[in-house]
Amino acid sequence: MSAEVDADASQTPPFLFAPRRRQILKGRNGLAASIASTVAIVGVLAYILFATNGGAAVRATFFNPHFLWLAITGDPAKAIPSVFSGILTNIWIFLVCEVLILFFGLVLAWIRITVSPLLMPFRLLATVYSDVFRGVPVLLVLYLVDFGLPELQLGGISNQSPAVLSCVALTLTYSAYVSEVFRAGLNSVPHGQILAARSLGLTQYSTMRRVVLPQAVRTVIPPLLNDFISLQKDTALVSIAGVVDSVRAAQIGVESYFNESALVMSALLFLLMTIPMTRFTDRLIARDREKRLAGAQ
Amino acid sequence: MNDVVLEMTSVVKRFGSHEVLRDVSLALHRHEVVCLIGASGSGKSTLLRCANLLESIDGGDITLYGQSLLDPRIDPDLVRRHMGTVFQSFNLFPHLSVIDNVCLGPVRALHRPHEEVRAEALELLERIGLAERAQEYPDRLSGGQQQRVAIVRSLAMRPDLLLLDEVTSALDPTLVGEVLELLSDLAAAGTTMLIATHEMNFAREVAHQIVFLDQGVLVEQGSPAQVFDEPRHEATRAFLGRSRP
Numbered sequence: 001m002s003a004e005v006d007a008d009a010s011q012t013p014p015f016l017f018a019p020r021r022r023q024i025l026k027g028r029n030g031l032a033a034s035i036a037s038t039v040a041i042v043g044v045l046a047y048i049l050f051a052t053n054g055g056a057a058v059r060a061t062f063f064n065p066h067f068l069w070l071a072i073t074g075d076p077a078k079a080i081p082s083v084f085s086g087i088l089t090n091i092w093i094f095l096v097c098e099v100l101i102l103f104f105g106l107v108l109a110w111i112r113i114t115v116s117p118l119l120m121p122f123r124l125l126a127t128v129y130s131d132v133f134r135g136v137p138v139l140l141v142l143y144l145v146d147f148g149l150p151e152l153q154l155g156g157i158s159n160q161s162p163a164v165l166s167c168v169a170l171t172l173t174y175s176a177y178v179s180e181v182f183r184a185g186l187n188s189v190p191h192g193q194i195l196a197a198r199s200l201g202l203t204q205y206s207t208m209r210r211v212v213l214p215q216a217v218r219t220v221i222p223p224l225l226n227d228f229i230s231l232q233k234d235t236a237l238v239s240i241a242g243v244v245d246s247v248r249a250a251q252i253g254v255e256s257y258f259n260e261s262a263l264v265m266s267a268l269l270f271l272l273m274t275i276p277m278t279r280f281t282d283r284l285i286a287r288d289r290e291k292r293l294a295g296a297q
Numbered sequence: 298m299n300d301v302v303l304e305m306t307s308v309v310k311r312f313g314s315h316e317v318l319r320d321v322s323l324a325l326h327r328h329e330v331v332c333l334i335g336a337s338g339s340g341k342s343t344l345l346r347c348a349n350l351l352e353s354i355d356g357g358d359i360t361l362y363g364q365s366l367l368d369p370r371i372d373p374d375l376v377r378r379h380m381g382t383v384f385q386s387f388n389l390f391p392h393l394s395v396i397d398n399v400c401l402g403p404v405r406a407l408h409r410p411h412e413e414v415r416a417e418a419l420e421l422l423e424r425i426g427l428a429e430r431a432q433e434y435p436d437r438l439s440g441g442q443q444q445r446v447a448i449v450r451s452l453a454m455r456p457d458l459l460l461l462d463e464v465t466s467a468l469d470p471t472l473v474g475e476v477l478e479l480l481s482d483l484a485a486a487g488t489t490m491l492i493a494t495h496e497m498n499f500a501r502e503v504a505h506q507i508v509f510l511d512q513g514v515l516v517e518q519g520s521p522a523q524v525f526d527e528p529r530h531e532a533t534r535a536f537l538g539r540s541r542p
Contacts, residue, residue: 196388196447199349200402200454201378210405214392 067261071253080256086246087269090235093167093245097235098228100171105178110208112179113186126179133176138169138234145169146241166238170231177227185220186212222288225281232274246270300327302362302458302489303348303380309356310343310513317343319513320357325458328487332500332521335510336536341493342385344510345460348491349380361457378406381451381459385466387443389435395422395446396431402454414453421449425479441472445479458489465496497540501525509533 049055074082111119111126133141146165149157157168189212197207239248246266253262303325310318318340325331333341346352348359350366350373359366366376389398399418403409422428425445427438435443444464451459461480465473477499484490484503494500500507500521507524509517511532517524528534 190388192384192386192388193390195351196382196384196390197401198351198374199377199380199382200451201374201406202402203374203406206405210401211390215390218392 062260062264064259064261067253067257067259068265070257071250071262071265074249074253075256078256080252081244081249083246083249083253083262083266083269086244086249086266087273089163089243089245090232090238090270091273093163093170093235093238093243094228094232096167097170097174097231100167101174101178101231104171104175106182108175108179109182109186112183114204114208116204130176130179133173134180136173138173139237139240141173142166142169142237142241145172161243162241163238163243166241166243170234170238174227174231174234178224181220181223181227182216184223185216188219189215222281222285225277225284229274229277229281232277233270236270301325301360302327302329303491304360304363305344305348305357306360307357308344308347308354308359310340310347310352311355317513318347318354321510321513321515322357323508323515323518325489325491327489329505330484330488330490330492330503331506331508332504333491333493333508333510334495334497334500334536334540336539338512339510340513341510342462345382345462345491345493348460349377349382374406378402378454379457381448381454381456383444383447383451383459383461383464385463387435387440387447387467389443389447389450391435394432394434395427395438398435398446399450399453402450407454418449418453421452422446425449439472440468441475444468444472444476448476448479448483452483458491459483461490461492461494463493463495465494495540497525497537509536511536 047055049058070080071083074080074085108126108130111122112130114123145168146162149165149168150159157165160168193211193215194207197211198204202210236245236247239245239251242248244252246269247263250262250266254260301324304323306322308318308321309316321340321344323331333344335341343352347354354367361376361379364371389395390401393401396415396418399421400411400414403414403417404411419428419431422431425448427442427446430438430442435446438446448459448461448464464480465476468476473496477496480490480492480499481503492500492504502521504521506518507521508515509524509528509530509532517528517530517533524533525537528537
């Protein structure tokens, strides 16, 4: 009986072969297949951009080297701002907001998950806050803060520059989102951890600070970074309040030269800023996944 | 043996309309080991959680050294520093190394100097043969090792008594022995312990007193010989009949 089985196994069983037309996608042919498809796709894109009539127009309007360069240098004589110095504005707004958002987001999340009866009204306020600011478009919040607050004639805040007011608006909105991320992270820590910490006689604060928060932060970093990638892009919205950021500078350029290349340059600068962050986030997520898979064994 | 450490008097605990503990009274003396036995859901774990104030009670009284723990002036955090608690699922802190797990309580709750606590923690780990793994994270250890670290973690608080909640139930059968051995050593050294357990042989060997709970009622208590060999109640006989292999 077993001899018969052995005899069969010595021959290559034909029922294990993929159909012939699918064999090009399998095994060693995979590399060739991927090169071929890449060349084909790049070829089609290059043809559309360089060989068609519309392609020439696109290049002249959006990718004109002269105007791309002018966008970077700006033109002080004609009071046309540089897209590059504009992006620096985006970057500092992003950095300032990020710090504020992390702080307020954490405070909000903390308030929402604590059980102290003393904090009851704050819990309610925090819930209303996060519902409201996650529900209202960022653009509206920016309008309300940038054009509304100055009308209030409040000493400290009303005479701030549009850039500062825009930071306030972005922080208001993003703190609501980030607090939800933090809250999910804090809630993801198993209850047994809290029981163990309290059983050691740690206070509620110490339990949070030493046991819950350190574990929550780890799970929360990838989704947090995703929110910050959106924030990097949403700093472009401050241009509506008259802040001369990269987008506003590009708009001025477009209006002066009747050529859209400045907008493309602005987009490229944004990509330079966001791509390292997206790559880094993806790497973290992949590493996290590997760790969890390894832990499951 | 009249130095009572922990005493529960007519304790009642309800979850909604369900009475989990009905009029339970027991006393734990210094250097005494009391084993709680009973089926799952009989109220053993709840009793332990009530003892260290992780659950509030709906009737009766709990005293530590004669002081009622229901007194509103009581700070539960201070009470818990006198009682070490060990859980079925270890609940070690995964983000801290073994040594930091052991040091966390004494440093952050008792505010003792870090160096001193560390030296003491290493000594404790030495005693359970895990000193050379002090820097590793808990998930690198076996279940038995993790549970022994958890026991040491509560010992590091120098508690007056230990509460142990089915500490071997989540372990591979091959790892149960090393944990029970450690508990036997602690019992021999005079550690005051209240132990909820399904390990009948262990209970018979180590306990000074056996308490049998059935559906929240304390049915029977007495010496191991009395409860195991001459159970007075039908419910006890039925339970012991089922748990004997």
